[in-house]
Amino acid sequence: MLQLVNLSNYSTDLVLIRNDAAELQAFLQRNGLDGLEMMFCDSWDPSIHRLEWIHGVHLQFWPSWLDFWRGDYQELLRQFGSRANIIASYGGLKREDWLNRQRANIRQAREAQAKYLVWHVCHNRLEEIFDWRFSASDREVVDGAIEVINEVADEIPADMTLLLENLWWPGMTLRDPGIIARLLEKIRHPRLGIMLDTGHLMNTNQDLRSQAEGIEYVLHTIDSLGEYSRSIHGIHLHYSLSGPYIRQTRGWNRQSCSLEESISHVLKIDQHLPFTDSQVCRILDRVRPEWLVHEFVQKSAGDWEEKVVRQQRALGLRHLKGDETHE
Template sequence: MVELINFANYYTNRDMIDNSSAGLKSLLAQLDVDGIEALFCDPWDAAVFPASSIHGVHLNFWPTWLDFWHGNQQALERQFGSKENILAYFGGTEPEHMLACYRRDISQAKAAAAKYIVFHVSHNELDEIYTWRFRADSLAVVDATIEMVNSIVGDIPPDMTILFENLWWPGLTLLEPRLVDRLLSRIRHPKVGIMLDTGHLMNTNPELQDERQGVEYILSVLGKLGTLSNSIQGIHLHQSLSGAYVKQSRCQTAPPVDLAASMAHIMQIDQHRPFSDSAAKQILELVEPEYLVHEFIVASREELVVNTNLQRKALR
């Protein structure tokens, strides 16, 4: 099992390693992990993030994208208010722009000799994160993902694995085995699988009270997948117990659009906290993943070290 941390090349993360490969090497040694799953917010700089440290690449994504992909301008203007806002969000006006962004990330992943790439399979509109009343269902999101990925699959090397990540919004939630099978069986690429995100899966059950209940729930969901669980090749390991907040914050009418407030709201739901209960070992024992990614949202190197050490201690 290859043990990794998630690490973006955003300036705040570069500051944690003094914007140097030596700083990155020092951090990985301090954490006793094998490397990183990279997210390229900026162009990849091999002088700071050498290919030897990169095992996987998490592709950039748009949480709201379905109507853009289908060219539904009326729905887009309802959501974003103007063509200028649509352009600002997507950086273009046609679906081909989205594909070009994915191809750019894939090209950088190829150059870094990444073994795998990660696709989010999810969609939500901004008001839906408050109301939890979704206009698109998981089948629609999965089918659009199949169409989109197959349109760029020729750019992905045959020996690079595509791992699809579960979320709690409509899409790949892992709660419907038939949709897991539909997604994996219809991608025209020889190497596909699942990146199990444990915190995202916990977010699908607002009744969870503690980590042990969370682990039991995850194991139950994986058991219902049957042989499809064999497709899980990696784990984004973290925990999220946000059910009380979800129940309290759910409303009939969404507040006025405020991107900063919306991001804060999402992070209250998707907490990315470390496991401290040794029950988390049961997930690894069941899945036996090829890649284990300690995935946290942190504000400092010190916080990253504390979280990673706490979770690794639980796994021991």
Template sequence: MLELVNLSNDITDTEGLLGGSPARLAAFLEKFHLDGIEFMCCAPWDTSFHTPDIIKGFHLWFWPSWLDFWLGNEEALLQEFGSRENIENCFGVSREAWLAKWAANFQQAADCGAEYAVFHVAQARNSEIRCRSFAYNSAQIIEAVLDIINQLSTRLPSETALLYENLWWPGLDFTSPALVHELLSGTQHKCGLMLDTGHLMNTNTRLCCEAHAADYILQMVDGLGADADHIRGIHLHASLSGDYVEREKQRHSHPEHHLTAEEIMAYVLRIDQHQPFKTAAARRIVDAIKPEYLVHEFVPADYEDWERKLAQQQRSLYHAAHV
């Protein structure tokens, strides 16, 4: 099992976390006995900073709300984005232009020599995220994802696995084993699953502690049957935000248009907490699934916060008492 951390080359990571120092990154990986990083490329790739030897996985980009564009739903697009200019700034002028952006991102994964590439399977309009009343269902989203992926995955080397990651919005959320099977069997490239523990916890607002969360996660994995064997990686973090989600659903019972980017991000980060596990519930999950890739996935405030969170989660994995 390779043990990794998530890292991008956005300035918030290269400067905010690492102070512009590749040596600091190397020291961090060595201190925590990590095998490398799952890399997200948000700017031109500096190979002297994020060197190819440490890039084991690659996280592809994600557009949370894209299906209206793909299906040509102009009315919904204008209601969500406000203008044709905003739509084109987000996606480009056509399906082909958007696919070209995707193709370039897939090519970056290939250029990095990553062993796997992670793709989010989800769709949610900005106006829907707080009320959780969605225009599209998971089956529609997976059908469209397969259409897109089977046009793009030729950009990946045959040995680079495409790993589908779950979210709590419609799409791949692990609550429908039949749809998981459809996604895997319909993909023409070598593929598998990246289980995000926090995202799966976010599908059940009744979870109250890590022990219950581990029970739920393993129950959902067991429900996948033979397709559970396709879980090749885990994004490991905890998110017990159910009370907040339910309060927000009551406060915002209908779609809300024209939320600001700051409002959306603040809401998502309150749900998707990316906290370290504090108990051996983490080890129960990892021991049961036996992933090839274990990614400690956090959204740290600074370098010291990153160290604290990773140290806490590693204690939970290797030293905490069983729960």
């Protein structure tokens, strides 16, 4: 099992590492990490994010895409307000424009020699993140995702694993083995599997009150997948206990809001907190993943390191020289 952390080459993440490869290298070595799961938001600079550190690439994500894929231009105008905004989001007005953006992102992953890709299987319109009144079913989202992925699958090398990630919006939530079966059977790629996101899974149950309950819920869900649990090759490890916030805000009417407001709302649901309960080891024991990603929202370099350290201690993985608090 390789221990990784998530990172992007977006400006805020460059500030996090002071735009310095030596700073990043020291962070990885100090915390016994094997490397990165990268997200490329711009051109890749291998002098900063070195090739030898990149094991996976999280592909760019469009939360709302099904209406574009279906060619529902009137609905897109309602959501985005103008033709220019639609083009800015998808790269054009035609399917091929958007697909070419995705192909370019996959080519970046190939250049970085990533071993795996991560693809979110999810869709929701902007107002639906507030009111939870969804316009598409899990099956509709999954069938659309299969079409999209198969259009760009030829860009993915045969020896690069494509991992499908669960979310709590319509799509692949991991609550329906039939949905997983459909994805694994219909997507045309020889190396296909699941990236289990523990926090996203916990967001599907607003009754969870503790890490312990969340761990049991994750384990129960894994068991309910039956044979498909063997397709879990990676874990995005973190937790969310956002049930009280969801119950407070669910049903909000937000026909329009700023990008900052929507991001703030989503992050209050998807908390990305480090596990501190040592029972989290049971998840790793059950799955035995190839890739373990300590996935957090990094507020600062110090905050990032503190979260990694706390979760590693819970997992019993903090055996590093100089870690004075390890017993």
